[in-house]
Amino acid sequence: YDSINFSLLKEKYNKFLNSEKSLQFLFHYQWDQLHDYCKESGIKIIGDMPIYVNYESVDVWSNPNLFKLNKHYKMEFQSGAPPCELYVNGQIWGNPLYKWENHKCSDFNWWKSRFKKLFSLVDFVRIDHFIGFCKFYQIPINKFNSIEGEWIKSPGMELFNSISGKFDLSRIIVEDLGSLTPNVIELREKFNFPGMKILQTDLFNHDIKPDSYSKQSIVYTGTHDNQTIIGWFNSLETEGHLNREYVLKQLKTSKDLLHWAFIEKAYQANSKWAIIPIQDILGLDNSARFNTPGTESELNWVWRLEKGLINQKVKQELKLLAISSGRHI
Numbered sequence: 001y002d003s004i005n006f007s008l009l010k011e012k013y014n015k016f017l018n019s020e021k022s023l024q025f026l027f028h029y030q031w032d033q034l035h036d037y038c039k040e041s042g043i044k045i046i047g048d049m050p051i052y053v054n055y056e057s058v059d060v061w062s063n064p065n066l067f068k069l070n071k072h073y074k075m076e077f078q079s080g081a082p083p084c085e086l087y088v089n090g091q092i093w094g095n096p097l098y099k100w101e102n103h104k105c106s107d108f109n110w111w112k113s114r115f116k117k118l119f120s121l122v123d124f125v126r127i128d129h130f131i132g133f134c135k136f137y138q139i140p141i142n143k144f145n146s147i148e149g150e151w152i153k154s155p156g157m158e159l160f161n162s163i164s165g166k167f168d169l170s171r172i173i174v175e176d177l178g179s180l181t182p183n184v185i186e187l188r189e190k191f192n193f194p195g196m197k198i199l200q201t202d203l204f205n206h207d208i209k210p211d212s213y214s215k216q217s218i219v220y221t222g223t224h225d226n227q228t229i230i231g232w233f234n235s236l237e238t239e240g241h242l243n244r245e246y247v248l249k250q251l252k253t254s255k256d257l258l259h260w261a262f263i264e265k266a267y268q269a270n271s272k273w274a275i276i277p278i279q280d281i282l283g284l285d286n287s288a289r290f291n292t293p294g295t296e297s298e299l300n301w302v303w304r305l306e307k308g309l310i311n312q313k314v315k316q317e318l319k320l321l322a323i324s325s326g327r328h329i
Contacts, residue, residue, distance in 0.1 A: 031121060046173070047122030049114070051129040052079050052095035059110075060096055066103060066110055067096040068138075080139045080146040090139075090146025091294050097138055100155050108162045115167055123171065130174035130193075133159065134183045156187050164191065173218055194218050194273070199266055200226050204242055204250070210269035219271035221262045221280045224290040228279045229259045231286030259283040260317060267325035274327060281318065282309055 010017065038045055053059045055075055060067055068076050079095040081087070103110065118125050127133075133156030139149035160169070169191050176188055176195040188195055195214075200222040202208040213219060221229055233255065236244050248254060253261040259280050266274045279288045291300045322328040 044123040046124045051132045075141045077138045127174045130176045213270045217271040218273040219266045219269040225293045
């Protein structure tokens, strides 16, 4: 960085930079119009804050001291998750990790700027991988699986204490899925952040009852990382404890109405909010699945809602369920 001539770079890439500035301007102009329309219509927008940023991002380029980089500004470690039942070799995400001691020295100014920007664009912020604010998994950059990684403590309590006077923390919700250790629960409850509950994994778990969920939570039938409800049902065995016949019998429904039975259970849960993916509202199978975690595929993040699928019948069914469950406005 010390040897880079930024004036020459700006001159060389001036056309490209101006093009990017124009795109950013147009995006913000159009987004502001959309956000204003939503406000007038009583619609709230939830924005996502990924815990990590990309190595090629402007954040790393502009703030290399905030990330675990070597003297040549290359990554020393990368993000990921340890081995588990689903991923025997763990997961490699490939993001640079934070040099948290430098964030603390600046009183988390980079994080404050990040929150400020996102709060200007949306009404609520969903913090991704909330567990990472208590501990993060560090994997050497030269490893192709996460077996040799290690857990390291994160200063989440200090971070949220620092931003608590700057922002309305009631506008934050957290993705607290995974191994909920006591310190993760303590951090979430200290700031009264609503956590996430997933019916697809909880509904037939005899140790978990949706009607006993904490009020300070958000229930989903499934998330963007799950199979759709119909896709999940189709993946079940025809025999064994959790089989298709058992599921339909327990929910007292048919396959054609299974997604509505799940939505009804979500609406009846004790959680403050209920969020239903549009794929589950429409009863679509895994051909409409949004994302499969830990995979690089042309099928991830490409599904789009076609015009006309949300018809009057769908709207009326949602309305009736909202009224019967007391979730109507």
